[in-house]
Amino acid sequence: MITLENVTKIYEGNNVGLENASINIDAGDFVFLVGPSGAGKSTFIKLILKEIEPDSGSIWVGDYDVTNLSNREVPQLRRKIGMVFQDFRLLPKKTVFENVAFAMEILHKSRRSIRRRVPQILRLVGIEDKRDRYPMELSAGEQQRVAIARAIINNPKVLIADEPTGNLDPVTAEDIMQLLDEINMTGTTILMVTHARDIVDKMNKRVVAIENGHIVRDEFGQYGYSDSDFMDWGIFDNE
Amino acid sequence: MSRLFYNIKQALTQIGRNKGMSLASFFAITAMMLILGLFFTISVNVNLFSEVVKQDYDTVELYLKDNVTADQTTKILTEARKLSGVTSVSYRTKEQALKIMKERWGESGYLLDSLGDNPLPNSILVKVDGVKAADRVSRYATTQSGIESTKYYKETVDKLNRITRYLQIGITVIMLFLVIVSVVVVSNTIKLTVFARAKEISIMKYIGATNWFIRGPFLVEGILIGVISSLISVAISYMIYARVVASIGTRLMTMLSSPLVSASYLTSNLTIIFLAMGVGIGACGSIISMRKFLDA
Ligand SMILES: Nc1ncnc2c1ncn2[C@@H]1O[C@H](COP(=O)(O)OP(=O)(O)OP(=O)(O)O)[C@@H](O)[C@H]1O
Ligand SMILES: [Mg+2]
Numbered sequence: 001m002i003t004l005e006n007v008t009k010i011y012e013g014n015n016v017g018l019e020n021a022s023i024n025i026d027a028g029d030f031v032f033l034v035g036p037s038g039a040g041k042s043t044f045i046k047l048i049l050k051e052i053e054p055d056s057g058s059i060w061v062g063d064y065d066v067t068n069l070s071n072r073e074v075p076q077l078r079r080k081i082g083m084v085f086q087d088f089r090l091l092p093k094k095t096v097f098e099n100v101a102f103a104m105e106i107l108h109k110s111r112r113s114i115r116r117r118v119p120q121i122l123r124l125v126g127i128e129d130k131r132d133r134y135p136m137e138l139s140a141g142e143q144q145r146v147a148i149a150r151a152i153i154n155n156p157k158v159l160i161a162d163e164p165t166g167n168l169d170p171v172t173a174e175d176i177m178q179l180l181d182e183i184n185m186t187g188t189t190i191l192m193v194t195h196a197r198d199i200v201d202k203m204n205k206r207v208v209a210i211e212n213g214h215i216v217r218d219e220f221g222q223y224g225y226s227d228s229d230f231m232d233w234g235i236f237d238n239e
Numbered sequence: 240m241s242r243l244f245y246n247i248k249q250a251l252t253q254i255g256r257n258k259g260m261s262l263a264s265f266f267a268i269t270a271m272m273l274i275l276g277l278f279f280t281i282s283v284n285v286n287l288f289s290e291v292v293k294q295d296y297d298t299v300e301l302y303l304k305d306n307v308t309a310d311q312t313t314k315i316l317t318e319a320r321k322l323s324g325v326t327s328v329s330y331r332t333k334e335q336a337l338k339i340m341k342e343r344w345g346e347s348g349y350l351l352d353s354l355g356d357n358p359l360p361n362s363i364l365v366k367v368d369g370v371k372a373a374d375r376v377s378r379y380a381t382t383q384s385g386i387e388s389t390k391y392y393k394e395t396v397d398k399l400n401r402i403t404r405y406l407q408i409g410i411t412v413i414m415l416f417l418v419i420v421s422v423v424v425v426s427n428t429i430k431l432t433v434f435a436r437a438k439e440i441s442i443m444k445y446i447g448a449t450n451w452f453i454r455g456p457f458l459v460e461g462i463l464i465g466v467i468s469s470l471i472s473v474a475i476s477y478m479i480y481a482r483v484v485a486s487i488g489t490r491l492m493t494m495l496s497s498p499l500v501s502a503s504y505l506t507s508n509l510t511i512i513f514l515a516m517g518v519g520i521g522a523c524g525s526i527i528s529m530r531k532f533l534d535a
Contacts, residue, residue, distance in 0.1 A: 049445075078447035089442055105242075106448040150446070 001027040001158060001189045002048060007057030009043055009213075016213035017043035021057075023208065023215055025191065027157070030184045032200050033193045034223060035210035041193045044210065045160055048191075049081060050074050062157055079107065082151030082159040082188075086166035088143045090135040096122065096146050097131040103150045117153065125149045125179060141172035145179065152183060159183060161192040165199060173199060197223040243459070250460035253432045260428040261464065267424045268468035268520060269475070271417035272513050276476040278410045279512065280505060285399045288497040291343050292392045299376045300390045301363040307385040312363070315383055319365050322379060324372025333359045347498035360387060370394070418520065425464055425524025429457055433528055440532055450533045457525045465521030469513035477506045 002025040009017035018040045025031050033041050046052045047059055050066050059066040064077050090099050097118055104114045122128040125145040127138075135143050144164060151159055161180065165173035177199055184190045194200060200207060200223040207224060209217040217224060254261045301319075303312065312330065320328045331339075336359040341348040367373045373391045380389045433440070443453050481502040491499065 072449075075444075075447045075449045078445060081447075083445045089438070089445075091439055091442065102442075103446045106443060106446050106452060154447075 001025055001029070001062060002191065003058075003060040004044075004047070005058045007047060007054045007059060009040075009047060009052065009054045016040070017052075018047065018054075018210075019213040021210075021213070021215050023218065025189060027189055028184070028187055030181070030190045030203070030205040031192070032203070032205055032207045032223075033191060033210065034195070034200065034207060035216075039210040040213040041210055042162065043213070045162060045191075045193065048160070049083075050077060079154060080157045082148075082154075082156035084144070084147050084151050084159065084161040084164045086163040088135070088140075088147045088167075090143060090146055090150075092135055095132050095134055096127060096138070099135070099146055100149045100153055103153050107154060118149075121149045121153050139172070140167050140169075141175060144168065144172075144176055148176070148179060148183070152188065156188065158189045158191065161190070163193055163195065165194065165196055170198070174202075177203060246456045246459040247463065249456055250463045253435075253460055254464065257428060257431045260424075260431060264421070264425045264428045264464045264524075265468045265471065267417070267421045268465060268517060269472045271414065271421055272469060272472035272516065273475060274410065274417065275414060275512070275516070276472060276509050278406060279509065280476075280480060280500075281406065282403050283500050283505065283508070285403050287500055288399065289396050291497040292396065294343075295364075295392045296396070297366055297368070298392060299365045299367055299373050299380075300392075301365065301376075301380050302360040302387045302389070303362055304385055304387045305360065307361070311383075311385040312361075315363055315385060319363065319376065319379065322365075322372070322375050324368050324375060325365055326368055327366045329364045331362050331364055333357050333361050336360075336362060344498045347501060350498060418516075421520050422524045422527065425461055425521055426528040428464065429461055429525045429528040432460060433457060433532060437532070453533065454526065454529055457529055458522055461521035461523075461525030461528075462518050463521065464524075465517030465519070466514060467517075469510075469517035472513050473506060473510050476509050477502060480505055 002023075004021050004023050007021045008019050010019070011017050021040075021044070033044060035041055043052070047054055048061055048066065050069060054067060057067075061077060062080055064073075064080070066077065069077060091102065094102060100118050100121060101114045104117065109117075119128060119131070122131055125148055127142055127145045127149070130138060130142060130146075135146065138146070144167075148159075148164075159180070164180070165176055168176060173196065180190055180192065181203070204221060206220050207217070207222065208215060209224060301315070316328055316330060319325060334357065337351065337357050340359070341351050344351065365376050367376060370393070373394070377389050377391065380386045440453055484499055484502055
């Protein structure tokens with residue numbers, strides 16, 4: 001579903017984003033992307049979304065040859081990929097229903113299909129009773145559910161989540177992980193960036209570790225770093 | 240459809256919110272349009288004038304004083320015929336003159352009915368074969384006490400056409416400058432909205448909205464600014480022109496032997512021109528304002 005072949009992205013000032021990275025993620029996979037801050041995880045995602053261009057190598061998402069995609073085709077690519085962020089990125093002046101419906105309006109879906117589909121998805125993510133609330137009136141976990149609903153409403157082939165549990169307490173985070181697991185079971189490929197060791201360990205999925213722009217490990221199971229590694233990175237003070 | 244309606248409502252709110260910049264936009268576009276409107280008014284009137292006097296193109300018209308005797312008239316007729324370059328000479332009474340003028344003015348002919356007393360003089364029409372002959376006739380006319388004034392249409396038409404041409408060059412330069420200023424002002428106005436909605440735009444991009452979809456509401460705002468400005472310009476132009484026609488119109492018309500273009504004709508044309516420009520400037524402004532936000 002997602003394939004990178006010898007992809008290199010060096011930022012200005014010789015900052016390594018990703019270097020000679022190759023990976024293949026099959027349809028239906030659930031993959032954790034882990035690694036220290038500045039390792040290149042966001043770079044990896046931006047390359048897949050064609051937010052940035054690689055210096056060399058090739059990138060495929062489904063049938064899309066991302067590196068050779070014209071700017072006009074980029075929206076088509078992004079419709080195949082649902083995005084969820086740590087900070088939710090909901091529109092504050094729209095209700096829950098409107099936030100989710102927005103993703104369908106963008107694809108010029110009919111009002112009728114929007115009215116039918118949005119409640120279904122809200123039920124699926126467990127917030128059907130909050131449909132007329134505004135994001136500010138929701139808990140963090142509920143906001144993230146809205147964001148997930150918006151990300152999956154157009155049936156993307158891939159769901160990419162950049163630290164989706166970063167702003168959530170452990171219990172809520174677990175609920176969100178369960179939801180993502182359910183979505184994965186319907187056949188959606190999931191790529192999730194995370195620093196949460198306990199989550200990765202519990203889920204027992206494929207774990208891809210990046211360091212300094214290199215893919216240093218790719219295996220099923222555990223988060224795989226020792227606590228002393230965390231100390232070295234110095235980024236998990238509040239986890 | 241309801242989406243367009245919603246966008247227009249949003250755009251109006253936004254225009255109200257950015258009052259200062261919106262006013263600057265209206266002002267810039269309206270100023271430009273009024274200058275264009277002035278030029279357009281002049282050139283359609285010059286065109287109409289050339290059209291109306293076309294038949295008299297090669298004619299020098301000698302206006303006779305009211306107290307001229309028949310003898311004097313006959314004398315001028317015979318002497319003028321003898322001047323070299325003169326092809327024919329004829330006498331026209333003030334009544335004939337008014338009738339002919341009425342025919343030529345066509346639709347605007349009714350305007351002459353409001354004149355009351357016929358203000359046109361009796362005249363002698365001298366057909367000439369060129370500018371030199373016309374000069375000769377004019378010089379002869381100054382020696383005759385019975386002649387009030389002379390008019391040579393070719394000269395007037397040529398002069399007017401020359402003036403319009405110079406005006407055209409000047410106006411084109413000014414217009415070009417003003418159009419650029421307008422586009423820049425509009426794009427800066429819309430940039431305020433773009434910044435206010437930057438988050439929404441980035442979310443739309445992640446969801447896979449096309450650039451044209453994202454531009455939609457901003458285009459509506461830009462076009463609305465253009466349309467409002469053009470309606471203001473049309474209203475101002477109409478009021479000024481109607482007033483000019485009402486106050487000095489008839490005098491100017493009999494002086495030039497040509498009617499002025501009617502205010503309603505002028506307004507309908509200006510409306511089309513102004514709206515097209517307003518929409519164009521508004522659209523360009525908003526597309527430019529979003530360029531940085533939307534390139535891949
Ligand atoms: N636009 C940019 N210009 C220059 N350097 C950049 C740019 N974006 C990222 N980098 C650099 O590229 C490297 C990888 O950054 P990236 O954002 O991919 O890290 P990350 O793994 O997502 O980190 P984090 O866990 O903190 O989000 C870092 O060294 C970063 O400083
Ligand atoms: Mg990152």
